[in-house]
Amino acid sequence: MSARRSRVPQLLGLRTRLVLAFALVAALTATTTGALTFREARTGVLQQSQDAVISQLRAQANRLAPDLDIPPTQDGLRRFASDVAASEPSGAWRVMVTYGELSATSAAGDRFAELTPALREAVRSSVATVFQRVRTGDHTSLVVGMSVAFTTGAASGLRIFLTVPQATEQASVDALVTAVERATVPALVLAVLLALLAARGVLRPVRALRSATRSIAEGRLDTRLAVNGSDELADLSHTFNETAAALEASVAELRGMEARARRFAADVSHELRTPLAAMSAVTDVLDEDAARLDPDTATAVRLISEETVKLARLVDDLMEISRFDAGAAVLHLDEIDLAESLRRTLAARAWTDLVDTELPPPDTLRGRVDPRRLDVVVANLVGNALRHGARPVRLRLTGSTGTEPRAVIEVLDSGPGIPAHVLPHVFERFYKSDAARTRTEGSGLGLAITAENVRVHGGTVRAANRPEGGAVFTVELPLHNEENR
Template identity: 55%
Template sequence: MRYRRRPRGLGGLRGLGGLRVRLVLAFVLVALVSAVTATALAYRESRTAVLQRKQDAVRTDFENRVEQAAADFDVPADEVALTRFAGGVADGLGGEDTFVVATYRSRTATSDASADRSRITPELRAAVRTRNRMSFQRVERHGRPYLAIGTPVTFDGAAPSGLDVYAVTSLRAESEDTAGLLNAVRDGIVPVVLLAAVLALLAAGTVLRPVRELGRATRRHAAGDLGTRVRVRGRDELAALARDFNETAAALEASVAELREQDARAKRFVADVSHELRTPLTAMTMVATVLDEDADALPPDTAHAARTVSAETARLARLVDDLMEMSRFDSGAARLHLTATDLAEAVRTTLSLRALTGHVRTELPAGVRAMVDRRRVDVIVANLVGNALRHGAAPVTLALTTDPAGDWLTIEVADRGPGLPPEILAHVFDRFYKADTARTRSEGSGLGTAIALENARLHGGTIEAADRPGGGAVFTLRLPWRQVREESR
């Protein structure tokens, strides 16, 4: 049974999109979103709280000072009294950049003549007059925030006196406080994200460790080590997966061991039977040969029977020889006996010994020498050419070519027959396989192509079968080109 190891050359590239990276990215993304959301909420809540506290403090202070100043204010008032009133309200109110504006009918006075009265917007004035109660508005001038507050003045609960008072105070300190809080929280995002990445790596390592072990065990199984097991930790889903893997691996190992044992018994049986048949078959061959030589002197029916016995005995001998050869391959007893060989001459000899020279068109360049097992190459070529002549149609061609790089030798045998249907092509090298329904009946053992392939593999090569584009089948033998050293010639 053969196993092919999965290529690992691209493992690093695949790791870039692996589960570890996805887990880390997910952790970092969740931490980043959480940090940003928390920062935004904290900033909004803190800003609202700071401004509300400032607004409440200014309102209370402003209301108290207006009541105190109104107690000494007489209407109708002149501009001097109105200015004194505004200064009295502004005295001690707020802090830096605070001023008060008082309006009475068409007169207006301010506690600071240089103050920017545009901070008291028309909307705020309209709200104070129409609502007849204290109103607030936050405004921004030249990039600085301010709180504007206005209220109508009444005396002893009577109707509005026509005196309106407005105060404007700076919110710069509160804005700097909230901005500082925002910067502090924002600066904390980076450590939070880094911490999340570290935690994600630790979590990924903990979660992926069983997965990596399972992957390594799977690769060992693919390489043929069916005794590999993984350690079960805990009671979670990964532990259940590890247990399932171990159970499956144990069942697979038992099944493979049973199949190997059955295969070994079958091969031993074939080898033993072939060996036991060898001795009586030798005697039968000798007797059959004598009968065949004397057949002309026998009555017709007896002569036919003698020739039939001789042919079937020879066929049985070939089958036993093929079975013995396959048993040597199966047991690993087959060995190469490499000799310096002129391949063109070797192919010509193979065709000549079997009287096939006139039936095959050859392209055999001179001077192609290699270290090969000449007997096994003879078996391969004879089998491929024999199959082409029996199952294909003329012309049968044989071409010897070399790899320009000097690495491979190729022998291609092609015919112009019906070709190889897909259902046959998949089994053409199977043992005892005969394509009776697609080709003329073969009298062979069904082991010829299997033996040819094993001989090619013993050299480190292979045989490939395919259909020709113009019709017919083509078998291509590829052998590594073992160059002949000068001292071997």
């Protein structure tokens, strides 16, 4: 179904629809015009021929009728029919004359098969001229019947019938059909050419709009369209330019605000480092003398010392985040034994006895990574598991093979897990899972810094809940070791 849907727009694109519409309109127009023209021309040709024949027949009948004895004899009727037929120079007329029960034809033995009983009855019951076109095989004939009156206007009882072949008229009608057919094909070709030109004129600004939209989507906000004319497409281009200009101004303003906020955070963090260093030194001295102070003062000193440590950690994290935001984070890659690096991270923080490890033997899994950033990633994930999860906490390192070898680091805990509504936000900065925004030991930036360090390595990090309970954080890092470079 999806493949069929993807092909429909290609088969019925705007160009195709325009060409088909023009061709259909041209075909209908050409067909209708040709049919109307053919009908009018055919009617004109046949009407002219018919009127000429009837007029000539009436004139000949009125001229010869006074010389015919009434009632006529058989020989008289035959001579009268022959004289009427002889009045046509081409000799194409066939005439039959009747008077009562007598009848005679211009050609001996002519049965006058074209004369239908209906036409004979119509002439008998009417004084008007009656005509009928009769088709026999491939030939069409005009049959005319009329009653001949005396010069005084009284009916003579004499009736005359004429058959005239329509070969010339049929040839003219066939020529009209051929002309209409020949004119229809060029009209369709011209319509298709006009459709292509129209489609090109319509699609050019549409293609330009599509290209400009893609350019905007790729971040080139200074993209603009050339506005030509004053039609709807020109209005659309003008509207697009206004929208792009407004978007560029808004994005520029947002970027400026973001840059100022980053610079402010970096400047504040940098300015706080010196007084924090002095405060840390003072709190260290106070911690050493806390045992000799009274209980209330000792409690206050320890509280100040703890908060100073948290503030120093927050400032360090803010400085680190500022480097990422400014694009100043630089990787210092080194070929290291990943398992040994993870052991050193645990040992440096006295977590060796608190965390169960599943690490490969020495020198089994090596890769080019930034040791300091890898230490931060592992320390933040393990520290988060120890603070918010429950023991046992397990650190696992494995290698995955494929098109690009990767190291997979997993940190698992046995706590209650991460609420479903929190999972999408665990790597956001300063995110708190509860609305009260309670204070924690961390800065609220640890997982965000972890995600940034993984990203600069070209890896991925994700959080999930284990089916058996607890949370699991999975980091995948490309190895980039010497063997696959």
